[in-house]
Amino acid sequence: MGENQFSRELRLLTPTHFEYVFQQATPAVSPQLTLLARHNQLKHPRLGITLSKKRVKTACQRNRIKRILRESFRHRQHQLPSIDIVVVGKSGLDQLTNQQIFDLLERQWKKLSHRCK
Numbered sequence: 001m002g003e004n005q006f007s008r009e010l011r012l013l014t015p016t017h018f019e020y021v022f023q024q025a026t027p028a029v030s031p032q033l034t035l036l037a038r039h040n041q042l043k044h045p046r047l048g049i050t051l052s053k054k055r056v057k058t059a060c061q062r063n064r065i066k067r068i069l070r071e072s073f074r075h076r077q078h079q080l081p082s083i084d085i086v087v088v089g090k091s092g093l094d095q096l097t098n099q100q101i102f103d104l105l106e107r108q109w110k111k112l113s114h115r116c117k
Contacts, residue, residue, distance in 0.1 A: 010077065012048030012084055021048070021086045028112040032093040035108050037083040037116050045080040047073045051089040061094040068098055072105040080109065083116050 012018055025036035040046065049069055051062045069087055096104070 009042075010044065010046055010073075012046050012086065017046070017084065018048055018050075018086055021084045025086070026112070026115050028108045028115065030104060030108060032090050032096060033104060033108060034088040034090065035112050036086045036088065037112050039116065040082055040084045042082055044082060045073075045077055046084045048084070048086045049089075050086060051093075055089050055091050056094045058094075064098070065089060065093060065101065068101045069105065072102055072109070076106075076109045080113055081116050083112075085112065 012021070021036055021038045023038075025038055028035040028037070047070070049066055051065060053062075056062045056065060073085075093101070
């Protein structure tokens with residue numbers, strides 16, 4: 001169970017980390033989510049999440065989506081290359097069910113892995 005943690009070193013924590021990804025990002029785009037990635041110097045991927053109030057109105061919906069994003073990343077982290085990933089939520093994301101978000105993320109992880117190798 002310890003190999004699928006979402007510990008502190010697997011997160012983008014500071015605005016500097018996010019800016020690094022935004023400067024030269026490799027995108028994986030869908031109507032509800034955009035994943036931006038950039039290679040890092042570490043031996044593991046890291047995840048950052050941005051969900052604005054303008055796109056996902058209620059806090060409970062933002063928290064639900066963040067939990068799903070983290071869970072999906074946790075299970076997929078060992079198949080991803082050493083990249084920093086920023087997930088940007090778009091309008092309509094809160095209308096999807098949990099299973100639809102998981103399925104969407106699986107497609108996006110595959111697309112991102114392929115583009116970053």
